[in-house]
Amino acid sequence: MKSMNEHDILILTGSLGEGHNQASKAIVESAKRNYPHLSVKVVDYMELTHPKLHTAGQYFFVQWMKHFPSVYGYLFQKTRDDSGLIQLLRRLSSFNVHKISDLLEEVKPAVIVSTFPPAAAAVAMLKAMGLTSVPTATVITDHTDHSYWIHSHTDHYMVGSEVVQKALLNKGIPASKISVTGIPVHPVFSQPVNRHALRRQYGLTSRHRVVLIMGGGEGMIDKEVTELINSGAYSPDIRFIIICGRNVKLYHLLQEELGEHPQTRIMGYVDRMHELMAVADLIVTKAGGLTVSEALTMERPMLLFKPLPGQEQDNADYLVGIGVARQAMEGELQQQLLRLIMNPRALGDMERKAAVFTHKESALSVLRRLLAIQHSFRRSAQWTGAVAPSYEALNREAYSSQYMNH
Numbered sequence: 001m002k003s004m005n006e007h008d009i010l011i012l013t014g015s016l017g018e019g020h021n022q023a024s025k026a027i028v029e030s031a032k033r034n035y036p037h038l039s040v041k042v043v044d045y046m047e048l049t050h051p052k053l054h055t056a057g058q059y060f061f062v063q064w065m066k067h068f069p070s071v072y073g074y075l076f077q078k079t080r081d082d083s084g085l086i087q088l089l090r091r092l093s094s095f096n097v098h099k100i101s102d103l104l105e106e107v108k109p110a111v112i113v114s115t116f117p118p119a120a121a122a123v124a125m126l127k128a129m130g131l132t133s134v135p136t137a138t139v140i141t142d143h144t145d146h147s148y149w150i151h152s153h154t155d156h157y158m159v160g161s162e163v164v165q166k167a168l169l170n171k172g173i174p175a176s177k178i179s180v181t182g183i184p185v186h187p188v189f190s191q192p193v194n195r196h197a198l199r200r201q202y203g204l205t206s207r208h209r210v211v212l213i214m215g216g217g218e219g220m221i222d223k224e225v226t227e228l229i230n231s232g233a234y235s236p237d238i239r240f241i242i243i244c245g246r247n248v249k250l251y252h253l254l255q256e257e258l259g260e261h262p263q264t265r266i267m268g269y270v271d272r273m274h275e276l277m278a279v280a281d282l283i284v285t286k287a288g289g290l291t292v293s294e295a296l297t298m299e300r301p302m303l304l305f306k307p308l309p310g311q312e313q314d315n316a317d318y319l320v321g322i323g324v325a326r327q328a329m330e331g332e333l334q335q336q337l338l339r340l341i342m343n344p345r346a347l348g349d350m351e352r353k354a355a356v357f358t359h360k361e362s363a364l365s366v367l368r369r370l371l372a373i374q375h376s377f378r379r380s381a382q383w384t385g386a387v388a389p390s391y392e393a394l395n396r397e398a399y400s401s402q403y404m405n406h
Contacts, residue, residue, distance in 0.1 A: 010109035014116030019290035030363035045119035073309020124151030142289035142311040143318040182359025212280035301350035
């Protein structure tokens with residue numbers, strides 16, 4: 001039988017949006033670099049609990065966000081605070097909670113961390129039913145305090161900013177259960193870079209003003225971007241780098257429309273985003289939690305384009321509030337982009353503020369907090385004589401009955 005020490009950390013993530021997975025990967029990479037003795041296992045909660053539906057779920061979620069953002073925003077606000085609707089969502093996310101129990105029986109982790117709200121809900125349900133005593137933590141991957149992240153049996157929350165910390169305190173969560181670690185990003189974004197050398201590698205000079213345009217992992221780039229570039233309403237020393245992500249259709253479309261444009265470079269999904277951010281003077285992006293955290297870590301000014309209602313707007317409000325970003329809504333992109341890129345003083349001010357609010361080595365901070373939680377739990381268990389429940393001895397009929405009653 002495995003001991004708890006053999007699998008120190010279990011990370012539960014999810015595939016609705018790229019940010020949850022990227023946060024998990026960042027924690028894993030930081031563990032490899034800083035704690036090579038740790039065993040870290042990552043499990044996709046959607047794939048585990050809905051193996052036949054999770055791929056379709058990803059597709060329909062992206063389509064929903066593209067075509068019905070106002071509906072999503074309405075539901076997000078209706079469930080921001082605890083309500084009957086959010087209780088229903090928690091129950092739905094816990095339908096296959098027995099699969100999480102089976103996973104814990106197999107892995108026997110010393111600590112569980114969730115980067116995906118439904119996973120956090122399912123683990124909290126297990127703890128509420130007394131089916132596990134393993135310490136649990138949640139990494140909130142946006143600058144939001146939405147109630148879907150908050151569960152009464154979560155032991156600790158790791159958040160991206162003091163703003164979220166304050167919001168959780170206002171919800172009644174004790175300060176001892178909250179750590180401001182920053183949203184975990186890959187360690188490469190925290191490493192010092194030689195911008196001038198990188199620019200030479202990309203065929204750029206010091207006189208070029210570089211605009212990096214990103215649409216998130218799914219490449220959600222608006223037609224205003226192509227209209228701006230085709231307008232020619234900018235100086236000849238500006239260079240545009242457009243990242244299409246996994247959207248192959250968008251990549252080919254932009255190649256047809258802008259492929260011959262001398263001031264534009266179009267790229268698909270890239271694994272060296274830290275280099276592209278480093279050479280950029282301004283990043284135009286959606287306001288996804290991981291993307292903006294990567295840019296903030298690299299102290300890059302941002303122009304947040306049409307943030308979706310919900311967590312993206314929460315992220316935008318935070319970043320604009322601390323002075324590291326501007327927000328452009330529909331019809332405002334060209335004016336705001338040109339105003340910013342031609343204003344070195346404004347860009348420099350945004351960089352200086354980013355240096356104040358960034359959380360370098362955020363993934364390492366998350367890891368250190370997890371290890372502290374694990375150590376504290378072990379000491380507490382040793383002092384009280386507490387013993388983790390035996391998953392092997394779990395009575396399935398009793399479990400099912402108790403779950404349905406709950």
